Structure formats: structure tokens, C-alpha cells
Amino acid sequence: MPIVLVGPMGAGKSRVGHRLAESVGAPFIDTDLRIIERYGPIEEIFEREGEEYFRIVEREVVAEALREEAVISLGGGAVLHADTRDDLAGLPVVWLKVSASAVAPRLVGGNRPLLADGGIERWSAILAQRRPVYEAVAKYSIDTSRRSVARIVDDITGHF
Template sequence: MAVGKSAIGQQLAQQLDAPFVDTDAVIVEGHGAIADIFENRGERAFREIEARTVARIIEAAAGTATVVSLGGGSVLDSGTQQLLERCTVVYLECDADTVAARIAKNSGRPLLAGDGIRRWKALFATRKPVYERLADIVLDVRQGTVPQLGLKLEAALCDFAGRGQSAAGNAAGPTIGEINKTATTAAQQCAAANQEVEK
């Protein structure tokens, strides 16, 4: 939550020349503002909408190199966890100090209303073990620009694929976020990404 998954996901998709889907944006488009869903229908209703949306997006992305940004709490759903077993999952590792400014500026996060940092820490403590268990790749996002992090992530994906665990064999493509899936590229793209990271 507030780790930059949408920005980094879009960056990676641009580098890979791949489609990008933000599940939160899809929910807003189909059901209205997330804060309104929480206020009018409650978190449980939102999580049901979220789980159905994520399942539909992952199924649609099957066999493609789509980069998907998941909401931070979406991976707590057992059905979503099962779907992610077919994907390359990226955990964007962060800390409270790094996200503090973003949380202070953004009042549209219903779970962070009030004392945002205190709530973020509590949510993170609950979610971190799930993120770590599901992740194929961990990317530290505490330092670096979005383009730099995008290159590091692409290089990490190339390395992951090179170890014989290519996302090409998965049923779905990438996801970006606190937890995310990610696609691999052709060998030439991998080499180019590694050269850029080394500069």
C-alpha cells in the first residue's frame, strides 16, 4: 500500500512493451470510488468485488506478458493466492519512513484514515508474511527513481527466467505491487536491461 506499484508497474510494462492493468482502476471504473464502496457497502463487499476482478484479470492475462498491479490487501484472499501460483509474483519491499509522505498526501485510502502511518504499520505487519511467501522476486523500492527501479526489476525478471523459472510457462503474465506478477522478455531485452542496470 502506497509503495508505488502502479508507477513501477507502468514503467515495467513500457519497458517490456506489454499491457498494464491496475486492478484498483478497474474496480473504480466498474463500481465507483473505492472509498465510497467502503463507506456505503463495507470492506467485505469491496473484498468480494476485488477478488472477482482480480480473478477475471488474471484469467484474461493467461498466456500473455501482461503486467498487473494488485491492491495491497488482495493477496489475503485464498482464491487469489491460488491464482497467483500460476504467475510470477513480485513483492515491492518498502518501509513506513518511505511511504509516510505519500500517505500524508493521499486521503483516498479508506484503511489509512486517521493515523495513516500507524494503520499502515499494522496492516503491513499482517500482510508481510503473505507477501514474502507468495513472492518469486523481491524488489527493494526504498531508493531509486521509477525508471531505475523498472530496470532493476526487468533485470531481476531476466535472472529469474534464466534460472529456469520463466514466467512464459505460467498461465498468466506479470503483476506489480506490494505483490505482483511479472513477465519475462526475449533474451536481447534481458541483456539490454542488465547492461543498463550495470551503468
């Protein structure tokens, strides 16, 4: 059964996912990286084809990943797709939380098209919209703001 990490941009899904996968001896899949491998840089997909197309591509990659025995980090907006929310029912889904003040430095210089013009205020507005969705799909949540990756991994492995 996969272990799935959800949460907003900059919450630490990739960093934590890597170490969690090592810790449980499973492969790690970052759905953003799979999209990049197959379709090119995310900002170019947004620019050329738009967000709607990105969500279609993302859904395909997510559906495939969720069939694997792996630790899977989902892009922050993947839970917007109803089929993905259905797929997550019954799986161990962890919501990585983070405060705006802790996330701000992590977002500097990132290639995130949704934050291209808006920065931390845009990030906060997006989170406000998605929070109920993360809440609904997650079986467990942990705040990554002031915790080391090792501590977060221990916490997750101790829970499931």
C-alpha cells in the first residue's frame, strides 16, 4: 500500500518523502518529477498549455503512481481532482502543514508558476482554498515548520 504525502507548496513533501521512503525501504515517487520527466518543466507546461492541461497530465501521473507500493509525494494541487480524492480514500495520507513564516524562505527562487506573481500572499490564499480538501483526505497531519526531517519521519512511521 502506498504512503501518500499531501500539502501546500514548500511544506517539505519531497524532502520528507525521500527520507520516509528510505526509512520504510520503499521506492519514492515525486509526481512533479514524473511530470517533468515526461512532459518537460512545469512552468513551461503552464505557460504553453495552461493549468487545466497541467491538471489532466497530473491526474494521469498520480493515478499511475497510486498503484505502486511506494512513498508518494503529490504536487500541492493534485487533490483538486475528484478522482484523486476518491483514490486516496482508505490510504495512509499524511498532510504536511507549514506556517507562512516558515515556508516563505523555502519558496524563494522556486519554479512555481502559481506563485509567479503573488509570493507568500498568493500562497496563503491558495492554502485557504485548499485547506478543507487536505483536511478531508488526510488520515494524519504534522506541522513541518519547526521540526527536523528526521523527527517528522519518525513521527509518521510511528503513527502507521
